[in-house]
Amino acid sequence: DTEVTQTPKHLVMGMTNKKSLKCEQHMGHRAMYWYKQKAKKPPELMFVYSYEKLSINESVPSRFSPECPNSSLLNLHLHALQPEDSALYLCASSSVNTEAFFGQGTRLTVV
Amino acid sequence: AQKITQTQPGMFVQEKEAVTLDCTYDTSDQSYGLFWYKQPSSGEMIFLIYQGSYDEQNATEGRYSLNFQKARKSANLVISASQLGDSAMYFCAIDGTGGFKTIFGAGTRLFVKA
Numbered sequence: 001d002t003e004v005t006q007t008p009k010h011l012v013m014g015m016t017n018k019k020s021l022k023c024e025q026h027m028g029h030r031a032m033y034w035y036k037q038k039a040k041k042p043p044e045l046m047f048v049y050s051y052e053k054l055s056i057n058e059s060v061p062s063r064f065s066p067e068c069p070n071s072s073l074l075n076l077h078l079h080a081l082q083p084e085d086s087a088l089y090l091c092a093s094s095s096v097n098t099e100a101f102f103g104q105g106t107r108l109t110v111v
Numbered sequence: 112a113q114k115i116t117q118t119q120p121g122m123f124v125q126e127k128e129a130v131t132l133d134c135t136y137d138t139s140d141q142s143y144g145l146f147w148y149k150q151p152s153s154g155e156m157i158f159l160i161y162q163g164s165y166d167e168q169n170a171t172e173g174r175y176s177l178n179f180q181k182a183r184k185s186a187n188l189v190i191s192a193s194q195l196g197d198s199a200m201y202f203c204a205i206d207g208t209g210g211f212k213t214i215f216g217a218g219t220r221l222f223v224k225a
Contacts, residue, residue, distance in 0.1 A: 031211055042202055042215035043156070056212060088154055099146055100213060102156035 006091050006103035014111055015081060021106045023074040023091030032074040033100065034066060035090040043090055049074060081110045113138045113205050115216035123222045124193045131178070132188040132219045134203035140164075145186040146204040146213070147177065149197075156202070162186060190221075198223045 004025045013019050023032065031050050035043035048056035049068040063085075065077040074091055086109045092100040114137040124130040136145065147159040162170045162177045170177040178187040190197055200220050206213040 033211075033213075042218055045212060045214075048211050050211060090154075090156060092156070094211075096211075098144075099158040099161050100156075101158065102148075105154040107154070 004091055004093055004101050004103035006089075006106055008106060009104065010107050010109075012109045012111060013078065013081065015083070017081075018077070018079045020078065021076040021089055021091075021108075023076075023093075023103055024072055025093040025101070026072055027093060027101065028071075029093035029095055029101070030071060031094050031096065032068060033092040033094075034074070034076050035092065037088040037090060037105070039087075047076075078108075081108075083110050086110045113140070113143070113212075113214045115203050115205055115214055117203055117216035117219050119219045120217075121220045121222065123224060124190075126195060126223055126225050127192055129189060129191045130193055130221065132190070132201050132203075132221065134186045134188065134216060136184050136186060136203070136205050138184075138205060144206050145177070145179070146206075147175070147186075147188045148202045148204060148215075150200040150202060150218075152199070159201075160188065193223045195223050195225060197221060 007022045034046040037043040045058050046060045047066040052068045063080050067075040088105045090105045092102045094100040116135045143164045145162045149157045160170050160172045160175045160177050162179045169179050174191045176189045200218045202218045203216040204213050
């Protein structure tokens with residue numbers, strides 16, 4: 001199984017809503033990532049979990065809250081988002097110093 | 112700090128011909144990895160090829176090869192025998208010592224013409 005599965009694929013939420021993005025992998029990777037990608041731009045790293053501990057937070061606003069319940073799951077909790085947060089959110093996983101495997105992403109629209 | 116530069120916003124290639132996508136990088140790390148990813152319009156990032164900084168041979172994966180010139184800090188992707196399905200955005204990326212912090216270039220949009 002070489003897949004990273006993200007749900008939902010599309011999400012529309014209001015600025016007062018709370019929602020969560022989910023990511024799952026069963027490749028035994030111990031590093032998991034959240035990236036944000038705006039249209040026609042490269043992915044920007046948001047968070048990295050290594051061995052289920054948050055190891056990198058790229059100064060992401062607190063309205064984005066990551067969680068790693070176990071080595072296979074990664075969540076991104078969303079609260080009080082702004083319209084400019086609308087983007088493609090990509091989850092990825094990897095072993096150390098190897099290529100990352102990406103999910104298909106969640107296209108988020110904040111209205 | 113690490114940086115990736117892709118100077119070709121868009122490229123056109125005829126089907127069945129080869130194409131080179133340029134990538135230059137800057138890093139102060141002695142040990143690093145260079146990656147190329149393909150992103151179709153569906154959004155998924157697909158890993159294509161990897162080159163380690165200490166690898167003496169250029170990496171190859173099927174129709175993809177990486178022209179690694181360490182002294183020039185370049186890591187160009189060569190796609191041979193282009194296919195219509197190769198039309199996509201292509202990103203060059205680097206990660207440094209310890210991995211985990213992959214930095215992407217701006218990308219090159221490739222259009223394959225029939």
